[in-house]
Amino acid sequence: MIFFSPIGRRTGARLAAAAVAVLGCVLHQPAHADELVVSAATSLTDAFKNIAAAFEQQHPGTKVILNFGASDILMRQIANGAPADVFASADQTAMDKAVGAGVIDTASRVDFAANSLVMIVPADGKLALKTPHELATRSDVARVALADPASVPAGRYTQKALEADSKQLWEAIKAKAVLATNVRQCLDYVARGEVEAGFVFGTDAAIAGRRVKVAATLPTPQPIAYPIAIVKTSQHAGEAKAFVDYVRSSAGQTTLVKYGFKPAAQ
Template sequence: MRAFVVRPLKRTLFVIGATLLVASANARADELIVSAAASLINAFKAIGDAYEQQHPGTKVLLNFGASDVLMQQIVKGAPADVFASADQKAMDKAVAEKVVDPATRRDFATNALVLIVPADSRFAPATLNDLTSADVKRIAFGDPASVPIGRYAQGALQAAGVWDAVNAKSVLASNVRQSLDYVSRGEVDAGFVFATDAAIMPDRVKVALTVPTQTAVSYPIALVEGSRHANDAKAFIAYVLSPDGQAVLAKYGFKPAAGAH
């Protein structure tokens, strides 16, 4: 199994866009291409390995990035068989663009929005309002225009009445893992990520707040229209929804979605 993911520039703070590595258009007949949200990297690598063991004739290629960027790649003709996004809005866009089969759309996991700070930070916010303090200079979150974590964060900050003040300090990330990296390296004072992302760096970051969201943090998955491997793609989706797939997701901190097996 191969995975494709872009690494953030080590010292770049301000990000206005992302160019993601796309799976090769020359994928072999036995290669299943899964485009999945960046927050799914660890879980889907494990799911891909498990799926390959149960389906020895299939190779799973994983393409990770911001959900909206992946959707646009598919719209522009990038090869993909399965699309898994980190929010409903990205999948809604894919449906509107007619690049996924809506009949195959299923929610397969849920997550939580958290505010994290560097592990050695003395900053201990009790509420989102504490982010407006003059002592807080930089706050990382995904670009709301293209990154689900950014949309969830924006909604929470707007509900708390501090969006304008916090947005003025924003360091926009091209995906949730870049936001995590900024905090882990101490390049920002705080950042918004999913709970599952924070859990992979317990020695580098700490969760300051679990943040209520305006909409549930849920992950949908669907078959890409025109897939050359539709049967394998449907089988992969079924595996993600199966007890075995759900157990892998649970291992990486994801919660089950209503309707998942």
């Protein structure tokens, strides 16, 4: 049984309503000629804000509009007609869905960063949890924050990592799950102590600073890779390519490393 904490449910409802409002706004307000719309996975928020600012300095005639969210939700926005020039996903599955929907220039698709998956606990937690198995077996662990595997790459990576250990481990932890609509919401649940533990990307744990502690790093069956591509309907293909190139440049990669990302496998 998957359940939601009262606070988590209210927070989720507010975020869902906000997402609908943002989507409605995006769908009905075309980007201006000098605006480059970049839809990027939530875990890229801090790094891409920095990258966008640096890109704008090099391209003074271009304003980068950043749209962050769960990768699958961003893909659906683009497929439904929301203006976007660049799509950066936190996993291959979301990008594969974009390919299937025919919304990206497949020739432009390339991996640009890698990440890790970690189990985190509140910084002031008293349970001294160290492994996912403890989450499954200990009676004093009632709630575990998970990004929703149905729409969030971090959730998919978590499910596959736990299932690689055993199906029973995944099922036991899923029964205690408080589902999050994106990886940063999952991080917040843990940081606020609303759950005993959670699973996020290593970069998200680093952003949280002293609010959470990393209890374990989980191996994943597939590497955590971030692909980026130009949206097929982009009216700013030249600028979009320049942005992708900047993300992959030494300056862009230095910024990504600064925020805890690893270089993409070559």
